[in-house]
Amino acid sequence: MGAVNARSSRVVILGGGPGGYEAALVAAHLGAEVTVVERTGIGGAAVLTDCVPSKTLISTADYLSDFETAADLGVHLEDDEGDEVADARADLPEVNRRVLELARAQSSDITARLGEVGVRVVEGAASLVAPGTVRVEGADGADDGRLDADVVLVATGASPRVVPTAVPDGERILTWQQIYDLRELPERLVVVGSGVTGAELAQAYLGLGSEVVLVSSRDRVLPGEDPDAAAVIEDVFRKRGMEVLGRSRMAAVERVEGGVVVRLEDGREVTGTHALLAVGSVPSTRGIGLEEVGVDLLPSGHVAVDRVSRTSVRGVYAAGDCTGVLPLASVAAMQGRIAMSHALGDAVAPLQLGVVSANIFTDPEIATVGITQKDVDEERVDAEVLMLPLSRNPRAKMLGITDGFVKLFAQKGSGAVVGGVVVAPRASELIFPVTLAVQHRLNVDQVASTFTVYPSLSGSIAEAARRLHPIA
CATH class of the missing domain: 3.50.50.60 (FAD/NAD(P)-binding domain)
Structure with a gap:
């Protein structure tokens, strides 16, 4: 494929999850004619059955756990007769109804945004019959025609792994x-x-x-x-x-x-x-024509891609969990955006996994960015490590937080912040300043000399940086 004129390009995207819909928004902004083919609903599994629903469910459970902390803070719940309430209770059907309604609302919002920028959404299952031709199959299995494309993005995601000795029945x-x-x-x-x-x-x-x-x-x-x-x-x-x-x-x-x-x-x-x-999960890459048109798959079934999301076939890109690069919605979205910028001739920087922040939504949450403790222990990186328990933080004491810590990794010599771990409630928010430091190569003194609110949990990040100040 020669140079692509974005204004006259036809982009077809297989899958409407984060990798697909974010790519569609970029391609539309650059002036391409964009079609997204999605079988189950815009947002894909991330919005409809995985990330958004699970985090909504977890948020409900977190809210209930606040009642356990309340007594430690001097707050006691009583009923109308003045008797203390022992436990809060979750009504699971009501909880699940809210979870699914929220997921559908998020899907609707994304669909509306795609419509606003002129993206066409086609309901059905897509497969490649040639590098520039996509076949659409309707819900009834009927052939709903072909879509010609200058650029194809495969963003078909993954599904739960099932083993023969433990087959789900959807009930128990x-x-x-x-x-x-x-x-x-x-x-x-x-x-x-x-x-x-x-x-x-x-x-x-x-x-x-x-x-x-x-x-x-x-x-x-x-x-x-x-x-x-x-x-x-x-x-x-x-x-x-x-x-x-x-x-x-x-x-x-x-x-x-x-x-x-x-x-x-x-x-x-x-x-x-x-x-x-x-x-675990398995990539949704089989039976959609990838191997037939020459797209290389890894032994795991994932699509092989480079750092700008190119596959082995010219004009065919891939993003998200089907690539196996890193199973995060944020990474899928970035891969999709990078793919469209690269394919349509816009300025683009290759994917940098070393600055990806990730979060585990346990209670407390675990957020990470940059190098790991294993990198230091196995001497792949020469770095100082400082871990500061949150139990010493005044704001944590006020909130009744007893578990968690802030850990920073600083490169020896330069003092550059090269990684961090935060274990805390809302660690997903607290990791952002550490991510900024890692991405922009700030040193510990620059972090330490930046004002934080007192009292605040983020104060522990600055305190950890202060303790890492290099001594000549």
Whole structure:
């Protein structure tokens, strides 16, 4: 493909999730004729069945946990007769109704925005029949025609991984996309998988009032995260009554009378009323013509892309979870925006994973950016590390926060902030100043000399930077 004239270009996007709709907005802004083909609704799984619903559910559970802290702050809830209320209660059907309504509202808002900028949305399943030709299949399986494109973006996402010995039934054995159909709170929920999704939803249901057992195949929960952060979260889980089974690999999940049984590889059995499977995801890349037109797939099934989202086929780009670059909605959106800027001739910078901030929505949350503790421990980066417990922060004391910390990584010599971890309520907000420091190569003295409000949780970030001041 030669130089592309954005004003006369036709862009077809397979998938309306964050990678797809953000790409569509950029392409439309640059003057292209844009069509998005989406099967289940604009926003994709991230908005309709995954990120937005799960974080809404978690927010409800977090709100309930505030009642536990209230008594420590001197606040007591009483009914009309003056008797103290022991527990707040979650009405799961009502909670799920709000969750799904919010997800649909977000999808509608995005759809409206696409319409405002002239993006055409086509309902159906898309596949490639040639690098510049997309076939659309309707809900009934009928061929709804072909779309010609100068640029194609594949943003088809991923779906929950299912293993033959633990097949979801949507009633008692559930994936994370099926939990919003529950009409009653699980009495005893067995969560299989202690990665991000498993940890988040295990704590959410614990907060909503379920008895929760978390089955982890590794030594600790959140095995891929900062070890100090993971230790805090596991400790919180146990203190709040969750049963955590470490080094316990699931062999099978079966439906039994009145519930489920999770069989472990060592012969143990864990019973529950429901099981939630959080054992990873698989990219939605098969059966949509990618291999047939020459798009290279990795052994995992993910689309191979470079840092500007190009695939091995000219004019075909890919973004989001189908690429396996980093399964975050923010990364998918950035990949999509970069793809369109590159394809349509606008100024563009390649994707920089080293400055991506990420968050785990447990309570407290875990937010990270830049290098990791593992990078330092394995001597890949020569950095000073400073961890400051939040329990010493005056604002944390006022809010009844006892768990969490701020950790900064500073490059030896220059003092440049090269990474950070925040474990705290709303860590997703607190990580932003650290991300700014990492992206713009600020040193610890520049961070430390910046005013913070007193008292504030962000004050601990400045304090950590002050303690990292290099001594000659």
